Amino acid sequence: MATGSPGTLVRDLQGALGAAHVLHLPEDLIVYEYDATIERALPDVVVFPATTAEVAACVRIALDHDVPVVPRGSGTGLSGGAVPVRGGVLVVLTRMNRILEVDATDRVAVVQPGVINLALQEAAAPLGLTYAPDPSSQRVCTIGGNIANNSGGPHTLAHGSTVNHVLALEVVLPDARVVRLGSRVPDAPGVDLRGLLVGSEGTLGIVTEATLRLVRQQPAVRTLLAIFESVEDASNAVSETIRRGVIPVAMEMLDQEIIRIVEPRIRAGYPMDAGAALLIEVEGVAEGVALDAAVVEAACHAAGAREVRSAEEASERERLWEGRKAAIGAIGAAAPAFYLLDGVVPRTKLPEVMAQVMELSRAAGFRCANVFHAGDGNLHPNIMFDPAEPRATERVLELGEAIMRVCVDAGGAITGEHGVGLEKRSYMEWVFTPADLAAQHAVRDAFGSTDRFNPCKVLPGGHGCASGHMKEISPHLVEGAYV
Amino acid sequence: MTLQFVGPDIPSAEDLANCIHCGFCLPSCPTYVATGQELESPRGRLHLISGIREGRIAATPRALEHLDLCLQCRACETACPSAVPYGRIMEDARASIMANPAAAQPRGWSLRAFALRHVLAHPARLRLALAAGRLYSRSGAQSLVRGHLGRLLPARLRRLESATPALTDAPFRSTGVLASPAQRRERVGMLLGCIHGELYPRMHEATVTALAHVDAEVVAPPEQVCCGALHTHAGDAETARALARRNIAAFEAAEVDAVIVNAAGCGAAMKEYGRLLRHDPNWRGRAERFASKVRDALEYVAGQDFGHDLGAVDRTVTLQDACHLAHAQRIREAPRAILGAIPGVAFTEMRHPDRCCGSAGIYSVVQAEMSAQVLETKMDAIAATGAGTVCTANPGCTLQIESGARRHEVAADVRHVIEVLAESIAAGRAPVGD
CATH class of the missing domain: 3.40.462.10 (FAD-linked oxidases, C-terminal domain)
Structure with missing residues (x-):
């Protein structure tokens, strides 16, 4: 693994995307240090890929330089999931915001990850269809973020959360390979990796295209x-x-x-x-x-x-x-x-x-x-x-x-819909046994993402990560920050 | 030389702390929608301002560019569930940059402030410049340039030329008592503005007609000056304060019950005179009293009995909410109520009527590229309504949409809402033939 200086990292990324789509100056990076939580951490570089191939190129370059990769949508997450706690390359997907297809017969939509949740609902509405998961931030949050966090919303009660509405995904894996998981028709044969990806909070890969289930708008x-x-x-x-x-x-x-x-x-x-x-x-x-x-x-x-x-x-x-x-x-x-x-x-x-x-x-x-x-x-x-x-x-x-x-x-759990992110890693031990957690770690290892793809998120431990306990984070909060 | 925030207007920590970074403002921001970048979003700009304020980042030309690209349309304030006073934070930030020694100020910013200070605030100089424009329009040179000759101009000049209005009407410069209806109910003072009466005298005439229609005696104090809104937006708080003091004195002397403003940007600024002069113990109280009397012309008329004796006006109309009416003054119903009461008007809403047209004071000149991009979206929304008339409530929007109509070949007549009302009042007065 070749480790280059930040300068060559930036140059390589500029070569892949064009200078206009790479940010690296301190006064630019500062607005990418947050999501909608208290957490703050600066990325080393922010990239705005426009295609799956560009996302894969960014992941490949980050791999070559041995730096972390963190995906980000609109930055409305509520668990610190898009905060790059160990720096690295922040992959912002807002340019990939095209709705590729809305098919009323198959009742599916094919979208890029930067599509705004509400924009999809608006596109489906004229056909008498809707996309059911509706987080309160739906005017601004992206489908990519919804998939990463298995987001819910007020209408989850009847329709289920995001995982019930994702049919297939195109994903850039941590080794920069591009794979398709699930299928447009139900019950794809084989291991349900689609289900694994939904809710994995950017730790297993970056979703670059999603095939989603649409439901009928009730009369x-x-x-x-x-x-x-x-x-x-x-x-x-x-x-x-x-x-x-x-x-x-x-x-x-x-x-x-x-x-x-x-x-x-x-x-x-x-x-x-x-x-x-x-x-x-x-x-x-x-x-x-x-x-x-x-x-x-x-x-x-x-x-x-x-x-x-x-x-x-x-x-x-x-x-x-x-x-x-x-x-x-x-x-x-x-x-x-x-x-x-x-x-x-x-x-x-x-x-x-x-x-x-x-x-x-x-x-x-x-x-x-x-x-x-x-x-x-x-x-x-x-x-x-x-x-x-x-x-x-x-x-x-x-x-x-x-x-x-x-x-x-009371028999419940530590998150209903916002995700574990950075915020609740330490509580994972309350709901899972060491064997449960080891199984989750094993999945992450199998994807080859350990410590490099959205590091220090979801699972406790990890190389170079603090325990994730909130008390550890609190001294680093900037003055005046809200929680 | 490194820039930092200095002077009396440094953005307050309390104002900034209201932002909880939820991001709900993002889709309401025209520059975020156009770029998809956090740097060009309200949340991002607030974070940059906090960063500069706390010394975490330097106020580099690049950081200031992001503050400069803000339209100050304040749509984010409408979207914000946390009531962050974004408009005043941005005004304070710009003022605190402009409070640095002249040599350290960003060149573009100081040039702009210089021009605003030495032209808009001085009627004689402004009129001289506009006289040249009038000559250009009336001599026929303008129609030549807009015809075949225009192709010889470089694109940037051609775009600038297309943004200049046709100055063919005699300017509105009347002062003193402008209307004294028989049933005088109230006495109101009217702001003439620095450039408004020069560019669009017909809007002032219509405003006088509408005010008289609701039995208001209308006076225009001769000592009044430019409202200072453009200076405030550009960070020249000192000139804005000087202008505010002169206006307050002028309208106090005229002893009016209300101050009527038919330009949304001016009205929004004048409603905030109290805050502008908050550091001045001699003027603060007077400024607050003055501000409490300021009414947008549409807000005032809609609050009176205006629906009587209206004649039919045959127009299909759509409405562009002036940002500083809808977002800054929170007035959305008044223009719709007035248009809805006019017989013969067929009204259609456009998509996102309260999204900025890209005029934003002098923004269309200093940020021509982004302004044109924002305008294009607006012209598409207007064209989709099929309306023959686009109503506005601000001269800047009128200018911008007129230029957009020329550039994008949208056949639309651009009118202040009050002009359509005045037409209806006139039609109501005309003897009915049989």
Whole structure:
């Protein structure tokens, strides 16, 4: 393996892509040191390939120079997955943003990894189709990032997360070979490597093309807002609805704290005095939707709902969703900093887990706002704090860890949809045995990516990586950074 | 000599800390959409500003280029769930670069500030320049150049020439009382602007008509000057402050209930006079009182009883939201409400009506390439509506879209919303024949 100086690395990459598509000056690199988390690390060089062959060339050059490779889309990840902690070549895929095909007969779309999630939905809509996974950041996040993180969204409840919608992938492997995994038709023979790639967070390869499943846009949709006195009542309504045999396409929880933050800014139509609200959506043919909506309403009332509203107009429905999708961002205006957590528990455990989350936050002296995919039992506590206060960041990280522990103890897991990334590597040991983790390491070794393809992500340990424990990261946070 | 942020306007840490790096602003930013690069995005620029502020990176010409490529359209503020005051952070950053000694300032920036300071702020000089333009238009030289002769010009000059308006109408320079309706309800002062009445006298005439229609007495204080918006955007905060003080004094003396502005960029800047003069204890209070009286002409008219006695106007219309109306002043309904009330107007929304047209003050001149790229997208959206009239609420947008229509051969008449309203008022007054 030849190791060259950074200068020759840059020159080689410029030779492959053209100078205009390679960034290497300090004032350029600085804007590629972040994603949507607190993590910060500078790449040595940033490249913007336009084709699969160019991605492969970049990977080959990085291999020759023995430097890490980290893929990046729009940089909206919530686990530090696109932060190049050991430097190296950051491969930004935003130029590969073409929708190559939308086929209504086969119900598939073929896209490049830099396509924005919403752009795909917009392209499929005129054909009466849609791409189901809809992360709250769908206006900006890329399909490549969705695949890397196996992203979910409000509609995951009915349609499943990204892995259920990926049919085939073209991937540049860590040794720069280009392979195709899966197939356009279902049930490809052989080992399901497609499934392995989805959710691997850029540690096994770089997706350069994806064949995705499209689903039918339902002819009728009904959006309901159920108002409760408490999160506990709202949580019970979720279980009650599903127990009565209806699985809505989305069941989103907003607690009192988040309603009071979002409503004044977004004017979504959430009552300011609500203890909690559930944003519920049912889809189908008109008659079925009416029946399902009636079941949802009855279940909510049985669980103690004060009121169940139905959005009559499309604009009203959009406002209700706008509030939900902008909720996390709105916390940024309400507090100097906040720490967004992502955990998952069996939904029947929601009432007790939420009670513990609130109790732990109170005891630690922090405000905590909750907005999450209640139907999936996927929690998103947001702990608000002022980093200027003594030991605040450290205490918040301790609290986050305690909350993750509650999720695991309740039979849940440490991430529902944001990925493990850098942030949660150390928690992997809570949910997996050493043998489980060894099996995952073995896969990574088999792909030849150990320590070089998105190093220090997902799995604990690794050459030259810190333990990944948040307490280790905290001293490196820049002043004023939010968590 | 290394540049850093200096002076009274250094971007505040609190403003910057509001950004949580979520990236929701990215797809709303015309320069990010055009380049796909974080460096040309609001989030990236905020990070660059933080980096310069904290001394992590130097304010190299290359870093400043990214700040300079910002249109200051503030669409990112509308998209931002965290309420980051991007516009003022960018204005502060530019002012804090321009507060460096003249020799250290980036050449392009100081040249631009020099031109703005010595032309826009001085009506006599501006008029001299425009007189030459008027001669060019009226003599027939302009139509020659736009005909066969134009092919002899290099592309860059031809593009610049196509951006100049046809100056054939007599400029609007009237001051004093411009309208005194019989049923005087309020007395309002009207901003004439530095260049607006010279380029588009018809917009001022229409504004006076519309204000009189809602029973407002209209005065134009003769001592008023340029609003200073372009100076603020270019980082020349000192000139902007001097102009603001003169305007405040002029409108105070005129004793008006409201200050009416028919240019969205000017109105947005004047609503922020309080902040502009926040460091000046003698003027801060006066500036805040003044700012609270500023109304965009459409905002003002839409808030009054304007729907009476309107005649039919036969136009198919689409609307380009002026960025500094929609994003900076958060006014979107007023122009639509007015157009919707005019009999005969058939209204169609274009795709992304609130995305910048690339005019952005003097941006179309100093960043001609990016401006042209942004304009092209806009002209496609306009052409797709099939509308014969493009309505705007700002002279800069009008100029830019007129130039785009010429360049891209889109047959569209570009009008301020208030002009279409004035036409309707005139049609309502005309005796109805049988």
